[in-house]
Amino acid sequence: xxxxxxxxxxxxxxxxxxxxxxxxxxxxxxxxxxxxxxxxxxxxxxxxxxxxxxxxxxxxxxxxxxxxxxxxxxxxxxxxxxxxxxxxxxxxxxxxxxxxxxxxxxxxxxxxxxxxxxxxxxxxxxxxxxxxxxxxxxxxxxxxxxxxxxxxxxxxxxxxxxxxxxxxxxxxxxxxxxxxxxxxxxxxxxxxxxxxxxxxxxxxxxxxxxxxxxxxxxxxxxxxxxxxxxxxxxxxxxxxxxxxxxxxxxxxxxxxxxxxxxx
Ligand code: MG
Ligand code: MG
Numbered sequence: 667x668x669x670x671x672x673x674x675x676x677x678x679x680x681x682x683x684x685x686x687x688x689x690x691x692x693x694x695x696x697x698x699x700x701x702x703x704x705x706x707x708x709x710x711x712x713x714x715x716x717x718x719x720x721x722x723x724x725x726x727x728x729x730x731x732x733x734x735x736x737x738x739x740x741x742x743x744x745x746x747x748x749x750x751x752x753x754x755x756x757x758x759x760x761x762x763x764x765x766x767x768x769x770x771x772x773x774x775x776x777x778x779x780x781x782x783x784x785x786x787x788x789x790x791x792x793x794x795x796x797x798x799x800x801x802x803x804x805x806x807x808x809x810x811x812x813x814x815x816x817x818x819x820x821x822x823x824x825x826x827x828x829x830x831x832x833x834x835x836x837x838x839x840x841x842x843x844x845x846x847x848x849x850x851x852x853x854x855x856x857x858x859x860x861x862x863x864x865x866x867x868x869x870x871x872x873x874x875x876x877x878x879x880x881x882x883x884x885x886x887x888x889x890x891x892x893x894x895x896x897x898x899x900x901x902x903x904x905x906x907x908x909x910x911x912x913x914x915x916x917x918x919x920x921x922x923x924x925x926x927x928x929x
Pocket of ligand 1: 778839840871
C-alpha cells in the first residue's frame with residue numbers, strides 16, 4: 667500500500683474498535699509491567715514480561731523488529747527521553763522510567779506510554795512527571811473536530827514551558843492504524859490554528875516528551891537511544907485518541923496501570 671506524503675487515512679467505526687482492542691492490550695501489558703517496577707529489576711526483565719503477556723493475548727509486539735528495534739518495549743530511564751533499548755541495567759530507587767508499548771492485532775496497532783517512578787523520587791522529578799502527564803490531557807482537550815493539530819501542540823507547549831521545561835522537537839506524536847506511524851504528525855510545540863484540520867475518522871497518538879532542562883537531545887551510538895543533551899531527566903506519556911462525529915474518544919487507558927500502582 668502506497669502512502670503519499672500528506673495522505674491521512676481516516677478510519678471507520680469498526681476500524682476504531684479494532685484499534686481500541688489493540689490499545690486495551692497495551693494498557694493491560696503496561697499494568698503487568700507496573701507490578702515489576704522496583705529497584706533491582708533489570709529493564710530487559712520487564713521486556714520479557716511484556717512480550718510474553720502480549721503473545722498470550724494472540725497479539726504481536728509492534729516494536730519488535732520495527733526498523734530493526736530488538737525488543738517489545740522502549741524503556742527509557744532518567745535522561746533517556748524515548749527509544750531506550752531494554753538491557754541488563756537495573757532500575758534504581760529514584761529513577762523515572764518511561765515504558766512505551768506497541769501491540770499489533772487484527773491488522774491494527776495500539777501504542778502508548780507511561781512514566782513510572784521507582785520507589786521515592788525527587789520533588790523535581792515528581793513535578794516533571796506530573797506536569798508532563800497533565801500536558802497530555804491539555805493536548806487531548808484540544809483534539810476535537812474543527813480544531814487544528816497546532817491547537818494540541820500549543821496547549822502542550824505553553825503549559826510545560828511555563829515551568830521552564832524543554833519540549834523535544836525531533837520526535838512527535840503520529841497517526842496510527844494499519845501502520846504504527848501514519849500521518850499526521852502531532853508535534854508537542856506549535857501555534858494555535860496551524861497544521862492539519864482535525865476531522866472525524868482521524869486516529870492519532872499524542873505523546874509529550876518533556877525535559878527538565880534543555881529541549882535538545884542526542885542519539886547514542888546504538889542509533890536508538892535518545893537522551894537529553896544536558897543529561898537532565900525527561901518524562902513521556904502517550905495516549906491514543908479517535909476523532910468521531912460524536913466527539914473525541916480516548917482509546918487508551920491508564921486505569922489498569924493505576925490500579926496496580928495504588929496497591
Ligand atoms: Mg507513539
Ligand atoms: Mg509509543
